[in-house]
Amino acid sequence: MRRIVKFFHKSTKASDALRDQQHSLGLAHHKLIHDVSTRWNSSLEMLERFWEQKDAVVAVLRKIKPRGEPLPALSDNEIKVVLEIVKLMSPLKMATKLLSEEKTPTLSIVSPLLAKLRSEFGENHSDLAVIGKMKENFRQDFESRYNYIQDFLDNASALDPRFKDLHFMDADNTVKDVIFLKIADQVEDMLAGFTPFRGVCRRGSNSPTRREGEVLNHASTSHTALHKDYGATLWKCVHGTDDELEPPKKRSAMDQLLGGFLAPGRTPQKTIRERAKEEITKYRGRDGLDVNGDVLQWWKEQVDLPLLLKLARSYLSIPATSVPSERVFSTAGDIITAERSRLLPEHVDQLIFLKKNLKQHHMKCITK
Incomplete structure (x- = not known):
């Protein structure tokens, strides 16, 4: 050829x-x-x-x-093979184009695309020998490539209103419920100060999860308590008293007057996990979004889901491929030329930012 x-x-x-x-x-x-x-x-x-x-x-x-x-x-058979290869590879070409988008979230479509491609490359006894071999190689590649981040990809899809029903998964509702329970855990991680998916995207990562972080915090607290006990002993030797190192906190007038009076009848505040579960129930009960819908605009309108909104921003802002960042380098190559070698670094940054973010209709407004 x-x-x-x-x-x-x-x-x-x-x-x-x-x-x-x-x-x-x-x-x-x-x-x-x-x-x-x-x-x-x-x-x-x-x-x-x-x-x-x-x-x-x-x-x-x-x-x-x-x-x-x-x-x-x-030969006619070789020409027929050309057609069969084109049919087989066309879904991959479309998937590559989708995953290389810049204006829409791409991480959340990885799991649905994998499910679709696995079905496309399923074994079929009517296939030509070369097509069957190609399908087998693709299936082996899929099985070995994404296993270690599959949970991460499924969570991203669950936070995308286009795929939140997880219909692409060949699993029962129990498995889907587990995914949303993990999302509730990640909301707790996020509000506790831990990156919700830290350590997930990288093999052998040593970054602590929330549970590991609790153990580390306990060790740190014990270490601090040891120093405090030593300080209390030193205080007693110097001042001859068992008084605390730190004076008691001064209570406000409102707390002194009404704090104990209102406490017995006060409704206990919901925990973060309870609030996260409530938001997940609301989210799963709402209508899904069309596959061509604007995911980011949909989330902007969900003002009553603040916890899930924050987590969704963390997931949906992650690009599925390195293509967008590589395009930035290409843009920089178009801006920095031999004729513009005197550009300062900060001006180059500004020009790249404008090139990637300034819309065409904004330019028309500026020129007018």
Whole structure:
């Protein structure tokens, strides 16, 4: 396939003949695409373009023969394989495009996409041998690639109103309930000062979870108490009294007058976990969002779910891939040129920020 594409790229006669053949067959005047070894999707685009232009290409190759070594003739079975590979790889291409978005949350769609791709690459006895082998390799890759962060990805999907019902999961309601219980735990982690998903996204991470943090805090408290006891002993030796090192806190007038009077009938305040569970019940009972809906706008409107809103911001702001950050480097390369080598670093930062965040309609308002 690459040799055929290369032939049409190098031969002016062949490319002119291809254009004439496209005109006569009523095909789009598209050139053949040569793939790049470092980009798998370029190989798919090469196959897609060949399949689109196969009639014109075959007709030209019958008329024009290259000099030197002859080009390999493609059989009907090989052309059929091209179509089957295009069908197999097209969902992957669309998934790659979705995960590379910048304006919408992408982490929460990883689990649904994995479920969809696993179904697409399921075993089918009617597949060609090469297609069956490709599917097997994909299944093995899926099983080994995402296991250690699967819970993290499922939590992100649960906090996305498009997927909060978790219908993509092949599991009963008990498993889904466990996911939301973990989310309640993470709300507690967040309000206790721990990053809710710290240590999840990295193999072998030593970052403490909330439970580990409680143990560390207990050890720290014991260490502080030891110093306090030593200080109390020193105070007794110097002053000859057992008085506390710290004077008792002064109570306010309101506390002294009404604190004990109102305490017996006062409704006990709900714990963070109880509030989180209440918000989760409300959240799960609400209508889902269409797959094309605006997730961030939906969360902005949920003013009665402040705890879940804060956690959702933490999850949904994480990009699923490194593509957005790599695009920033590309933008910087467009801004910093030889003609603009005197730009100060802070001005470069400002220009990159404006390029990535300033909308087109904002520019029109400025020019007016």
